[in-house]
Amino acid sequence: MMSPDIVMAISLLALFLVLGAQLGFFTLLIAHITFCLPFVVVTVYSRLNGFDVKMLEAAKDLGASEWVILKQIILPLAKPAVAAGWLLSFTLSLDDVIISSFVTGPTYEILPLKIYSMVKVGISPEVNALATVMLIVSLTLVVISQLLAREKVK
Secondary structure: OOHHHHHHHHHOOOOOOOOHOOOOHHHHHHHHHHHHHHHHHHHHHHHHHHOOOHHHHHHHOOOOOOHHHHHHHHHHHHHHHHHHHHHHHHHHHOOOHHHHHHHHOOOOOOOOHHHHHHHOOOOOHHHHHHHHHHHHHHHHHHHHHHHHHHHHHO
């Protein structure tokens, strides 16, 4: 039985080869958009699904243009979902070594592939240092997020 990542990687590689695309950044970008977009769409859709349309009608009745409605009502409501979708996509992209290894060329190296190649031969101090930096950055972002959320509640 094949995992979905391998199936998607093989199908994307076959598509790029049939189209004659040179493997590299562009093919990697298309691959990551392909497997991350559904997560973003579901996140944003779930946020906007419970949206009260009467707010839009009230804004139109008060003379707001479509642009003002988008800028002042819809985008502020969707911003947390877009941020969550971005974080989810970033995490998925950072985690997905299989698809990245299939759709990039031999000369193109990204962080997940670099980490995988470093760990393959054994855990080195460079891998430990990189993991420490990633952990510190993640924890710092979580602490900042919690502090901002606490200030927003007050």
